[in-house]
Amino acid sequence: MLKNYMGILMLNENEDKIKRLTRNRPLASIPFGGRYRIIDFVLSNMVNSGITNIGTFTDGKTRSLMDHIGSGKPWDLDRKINGLFVFQLDKNNYYMNEIESLKNNIEYFYKSKEDYVILSSSYMICNIDYKSVAAYHESSGSDITIIYKRAENCKSNFIDCSILNLDANNNVISVGKNIGTDNINNISMEMFIMKKEVLINLTLECIKTGFFSSIKEAVYKKLGNLKVNAYEFTGYLSCINSAEVYYKSSLDLLDLNINKELFFSNGLIYTKSQDEPPTKYSSNSIVSNSLIANGCVVYGNIQDSVIFRRVKIHEGAEIKNCVIMQNCEIKAGAKLTNIIIDKNIIIEEGKELKGDIDIPLVVEKKLQFE
Numbered sequence: 001m002l003k004n005y006m007g008i009l010m011l012n013e014n015e016d017k018i019k020r021l022t023r024n025r026p027l028a029s030i031p032f033g034g035r036y037r038i039i040d041f042v043l044s045n046m047v048n049s050g051i052t053n054i055g056t057f058t059d060g061k062t063r064s065l066m067d068h069i070g071s072g073k074p075w076d077l078d079r080k081i082n083g084l085f086v087f088q089l090d091k092n093n094y095y096m097n098e099i100e101s102l103k104n105n106i107e108y109f110y111k112s113k114e115d116y117v118i119l120s121s122s123y124m125i126c127n128i129d130y131k132s133v134a135a136y137h138e139s140s141g142s143d144i145t146i147i148y149k150r151a152e153n154c155k156s157n158f159i160d161c162s163i164l165n166l167d168a169n170n171n172v173i174s175v176g177k178n179i180g181t182d183n184i185n186n187i188s189m190e191m192f193i194m195k196k197e198v199l200i201n202l203t204l205e206c207i208k209t210g211f212f213s214s215i216k217e218a219v220y221k222k223l224g225n226l227k228v229n230a231y232e233f234t235g236y237l238s239c240i241n242s243a244e245v246y247y248k249s250s251l252d253l254l255d256l257n258i259n260k261e262l263f264f265s266n267g268l269i270y271t272k273s274q275d276e277p278p279t280k281y282s283s284n285s286i287v288s289n290s291l292i293a294n295g296c297v298v299y300g301n302i303q304d305s306v307i308f309r310r311v312k313i314h315e316g317a318e319i320k321n322c323v324i325m326q327n328c329e330i331k332a333g334a335k336l337t338n339i340i341i342d343k344n345i346i347i348e349e350g351k352e353l354k355g356d357i358d359i360p361l362v363v364e365k366k367l368q369f370e
């Protein structure tokens with residue numbers, strides 16, 4: 001177990017292409033998979049690997065995130081020694097970038113007893129065993145190890161993600177950006193392993209020079225001064241950086257093989273418990289190939305969809321290829337196809353909404369169709 005490692009989550013991800021779902025919440029707290037949040041995956045991966053000291057650096061939209069993670073109890077992080085720590089980035093302050101926030105909280109690193117750091121974003125959805133990555137890093141003699149996925153669908157997925165160019169020994173020689181021209185690329189998962197002193201030195205050097213605003217940027221630009229190698233992850237990976245990818249990744253969960261790998265392969269994915277009753281299905285309801293959370297009431301028809309907690313589907317309603325978040329109500333005769341519906345939405349009787357399978361319609365939080 002990784003008792004000598006601490007985890008750092010940098011939650012200031014680029015939300016430009018997913019603003020319809022992040023207007024009132026950080027990307028890390030977007031609901032996913034019926035009962036989870038995006039952040040649950042990286043938190044669970046770290047805890048399953050034995051990490052008990054985790055610091056999160058998040059932006060100003062913290063209410064939903066703090067409501068979800070709380071003291072860290074679902075991940076066994078509500079501890080007297082170590083546990084879950086939350087530090088807030090101020091996006092309203094131009095100068096308060098990631099590096100500045102790390103420097104302002106550098107005492108946290110000095111006081112932590114661990115020698116190594118795993119630094120990660122939250123929007124790379126996977127189930128990974130960090131123990132094998134840590135063993136690889138320590139035996140390699142590298143300053144930094146970056147985890148990557150050799151992806152084969154890069155013309156349509158992982159757009160704007162970083163691409164690692166590697167030599168024969170898996171050393172990183174340069175970094176580019178995926179603009180969709182090549183189908184196969186080494187996609188950076190934005191997970192970095194390094195000694196704590198390397199992170200501290202990088203932070204202080206960036207403050208001194210003022211050249212870089214993030215650790216990721218500093219690592220990518222200083223490949224000539226650091227020994228940086230790469231570790232290949234071969235499991236399922238999705239980068240939730242747009243509404244379209246969120247929709248596709250949600251429906252991927254209907255594939256039993258993907259579902260089992262993502263939630264069970266290297267340990268369970270933990271989340272905040274809501275203690276809902278079982279879902280109630282009427283004798284007239286028809287449900288096929290769908291993921292439906294507890295607490296729902298289903299009288300209508302559901303096909304190829306993901307339904308979150310406490311959703312009510314009235315008689316005669318038809319739902320196909322949809323992602324419907326918690327506390328929604330779909331009234332009688334409504335027909336929904338290729339839709340993402342955010343929390344607390346009421347779709348009125350007889351309404352028909354249809355998106356495209358590649359560009360789903362997003363019904364934003366707190367809106368109501370009448």
